[in-house]
Amino acid sequence: MRILVGAKRVVDANVKVRVKADNSNVDIEHSKMSLNPFDENAIEEASKLKEAGIATEIIAVSIGNAKCIDTLRTALARGCDRAILVETNEVIEPLFVAKIFKEIVLKEKPDLILLGKQAIDDDANQVGQMLAGMLDYPQSTFISSLEIIDGKIRTVREIDNGTETLEVTLPAVLTADLYLNEPRFIKLPQLMLAKKKIIETIQLTDLNIEQRPTTRLLKAVDGEIKKKCTFIDSVDELVDILKVNKVI
Amino acid sequence: MKILVITPKIENSINTNLLHVFDAVTQLSGKCDVLVLGYQLDDLANQIAKYKVVTQVLKLDNVALEHILVENIAKQIAEITKKYTHVLVAADSFGKNLLPRVAGILELGQISEVSKIISPNIYQKFIYAGNVLIEVESVEDIKLLTIRTSNFMENTQLSETSALITTIEYTNAISDKIKFVTNKVEEKAVDLSSAKVVVTGGRSLGSADAFDSHIRALAKHLSAGVGATRAAVEAGYVHNDCQVGQTGKVVAPNVYLAFGVSGAVQHIAGMKDSRTVIAVNIDQTAPIFEHANYGMVADLFEVIPQLLHALHK
Numbered sequence: 001m002r003i004l005v006g007a008k009r010v011v012d013a014n015v016k017v018r019v020k021a022d023n024s025n026v027d028i029e030h031s032k033m034s035l036n037p038f039d040e041n042a043i044e045e046a047s048k049l050k051e052a053g054i055a056t057e058i059i060a061v062s063i064g065n066a067k068c069i070d071t072l073r074t075a076l077a078r079g080c081d082r083a084i085l086v087e088t089n090e091v092i093e094p095l096f097v098a099k100i101f102k103e104i105v106l107k108e109k110p111d112l113i114l115l116g117k118q119a120i121d122d123d124a125n126q127v128g129q130m131l132a133g134m135l136d137y138p139q140s141t142f143i144s145s146l147e148i149i150d151g152k153i154r155t156v157r158e159i160d161n162g163t164e165t166l167e168v169t170l171p172a173v174l175t176a177d178l179y180l181n182e183p184r185f186i187k188l189p190q191l192m193l194a195k196k197k198i199i200e201t202i203q204l205t206d207l208n209i210e211q212r213p214t215t216r217l218l219k220a221v222d223g224e225i226k227k228k229c230t231f232i233d234s235v236d237e238l239v240d241i242l243k244v245n246k247v248i
Numbered sequence: 249m250k251i252l253v254i255t256p257k258i259e260n261s262i263n264t265n266l267l268h269v270f271d272a273v274t275q276l277s278g279k280c281d282v283l284v285l286g287y288q289l290d291d292l293a294n295q296i297a298k299y300k301v302v303t304q305v306l307k308l309d310n311v312a313l314e315h316i317l318v319e320n321i322a323k324q325i326a327e328i329t330k331k332y333t334h335v336l337v338a339a340d341s342f343g344k345n346l347l348p349r350v351a352g353i354l355e356l357g358q359i360s361e362v363s364k365i366i367s368p369n370i371y372q373k374f375i376y377a378g379n380v381l382i383e384v385e386s387v388e389d390i391k392l393l394t395i396r397t398s399n400f401m402e403n404t405q406l407s408e409t410s411a412l413i414t415t416i417e418y419t420n421a422i423s424d425k426i427k428f429v430t431n432k433v434e435e436k437a438v439d440l441s442s443a444k445v446v447v448t449g450g451r452s453l454g455s456a457d458a459f460d461s462h463i464r465a466l467a468k469h470l471s472a473g474v475g476a477t478r479a480a481v482e483a484g485y486v487h488n489d490c491q492v493g494q495t496g497k498v499v500a501p502n503v504y505l506a507f508g509v510s511g512a513v514q515h516i517a518g519m520k521d522s523r524t525v526i527a528v529n530i531d532q533t534a535p536i537f538e539h540a541n542y543g544m545v546a547d548l549f550e551v552i553p554q555l556l557h558a559l560h561k
């Protein structure tokens with residue numbers, strides 16, 4: 001089984017993102033960047049399948065600027081065998097990320113495409129489903145477990161009031177929830193090994209993809225609203241607050 | 249403007265998420281068609297037809313949709329979608345799974361988790377775990393929107409006359425590439441997403457037993473939904489579907505009670521629109537207090553038993 005995984009470079013989860021003074025966009029130029037946490041889960045699961053002798057090759061894909069090479073090195077250290085950078089300095093919307101993935105799928109013909117359920121910057125939660133729709137592949141999204149049974153993949157999905165178990169036939173698209181696994185800690189030898197692995201760079205302009213904006217960003221403002229906290233000392237006061245708010 | 253709202257049959261009654269989407273319809277223009285999907289829909293279609301915002305109910309009723317798999321419905325929905333300018337669905341696990349697939353088939357952009365309608369083509373939504381609020385314009389001919397229900401009211405206005413119910417023939421091929429195996433429903437006394445009061449516990453509860461005897465016990469007393477931080481879910485105190493936050497549920501109850509919650513941005517993203525927030529944390533510098541109306545610097549293992557005792561009186 002050959003697996004294609006997504007490796008998006010995003011602002012680190014611990015960074016508090018601020019907007020530019022003119023409210024035109026976010027200000028992330030000097031922010032610490034990381035591999036999207038959900039992609040870590042996807043890569044971890046692919047690596048486990050390889051260790052179990054089920055997967056034969058894991059290919060990581062990142063779409064973005066030249067700095068995504070760092071992100072791909074991390075993906076390689078986490079167990080991917082080779083990587084593809086689709087280089088562009090533009091911000092690519094999920095629809096076109098999916099189209100780019102489609103092109104790569106047609107070229108690489110993986111059996112399984114394992115993406116994160118969402119990127120923690122745009123919080124879109126779209127690419128996997130869009131790609132599955134474009135390829136007419138089955139999809140299982142927000143998965144928290146995966147098992148191979150008779151060549152099919154049995155997945156448990158996290159849904160609103162519990163879980164749903166689906167069996168998908170390959171080729172398929174899966175998207176990882178954070179509960180899929182616990183990404184391993186990478187050590188120096190793996191990082192050293194990753195330096196020897198191959199990263200192929202494709203210019204986005206060399207792919208035959210017609211891009212158009214589907215949205216226009218009009219304004220970005222600080223989304224954090226702080227409240228004025230009144231401190232109380234006793235449970236009696238707490239009971240009073242619950243009464244005033246008609247909880248009891 | 250022609251608006252379509254899509255809703256699945258989950259139970260035989262109206263899903264409250266649909267009522268929140270109706271509010272978004274009202275903000276857009278006022279009227280919509282509702283496409284209801286599932287098996288044995290007569291009852292549900294009749295209930296939906298009574299709402300004032302509904303002009304027509306499209307009933308797609310087939311045994312193949314008893315458990316809805318997007319592979320068995322997305323292509324047909326993509327075709328139906330072409331007759332509309334706006335397609336709205338709640339940003340719940342059904343909507344998030346379906347609408348981007350439809351968008352992929354149509355090669356159209358999609359906007360996730362709309363929190364406010366500014367104009368027919370301009371919307372507000374959060375990005376970066378709620379750190380940033382943006383106004384975004386869709387330039388697509390068909391706007392495909394998932395609606396963050398907690399930012400919209402429930403529109404329960406009924407009409408004196410029922411809307412027309414039209415049966416749509418099921419034409420989508422059934423995929424042999426995917427099979428529904430089973431589902432597991434976590435029984436809940438109160439639905440978290442629509443709860444008026446939410447009681448949330450964090451990592452510091454220490455065990456599933458302590459979570460039950462403190463957080464769940466208090467929630468039961470207050471008829472509240474049970475929430476949890478990711479740390480509490482990861483520690484195994486409670487199931488994932490109780491997680492509140494960037495990657496869990498977004499809630500906006502009248503009262504949100506947070507016990508032993510530090511207030512990480514990813515958690516705040518899921519509860520910051522709550523009207524009144526009450527936080528109990530042993531650490532006076534915990535960020536949660538910056539997002540609380542009332543704070544108590546105290547040990548939750550002392551506060552909750554005392555509170556339960558006071559409520560028993």
Ligand SMILES: Cc1cc2nc3c(=O)[nH]c(=O)nc-3n(C[C@H](O)[C@H](O)[C@H](O)COP(=O)(O)OP(=O)(O)OC[C@H]3O[C@@H](n4cnc5c(N)ncnc54)[C@H](O)[C@@H]3O)c2cc1C
Pocket residue numbers: 013037038120449450451452476477478479480491492493494495496497507508509510511512513514515518528529530531534546547548549
């Ligand atoms: C990509 C990503 C997505 C995430 N998504 C989510 C999400 O959706 N939801 C979410 O919640 N988190 C999410 N997180 C995790 C988040 O960053 C925090 O780690 C998490 O919210 C912390 O949970 P906590 O407050 O229970 O634990 P901690 O941060 O460990 O805080 C425990 C708190 O309990 C207090 N405390 C300890 N003992 C007591 C006591 N006896 N009485 C009272 N207070 C006490 C402490 O002072 C402390 O403030 C995400 C993280 C990432 C990277």
Ligand SMILES: Nc1ncnc2c1ncn2[C@@H]1O[C@H](COP(=O)(O)O)[C@@H](O)[C@H]1O
Pocket residue numbers: 005006007008009036038039061062063064092094097114115116117118119120122123124125126127128
């Ligand atoms: N620029 C990108 N490069 C690589 N993978 C991406 C990119 N954008 C999105 N993805 C993949 O798609 C998933 C979902 O992203 P989104 O739909 O944007 O929330 C991510 O977790 C990645 O696996």
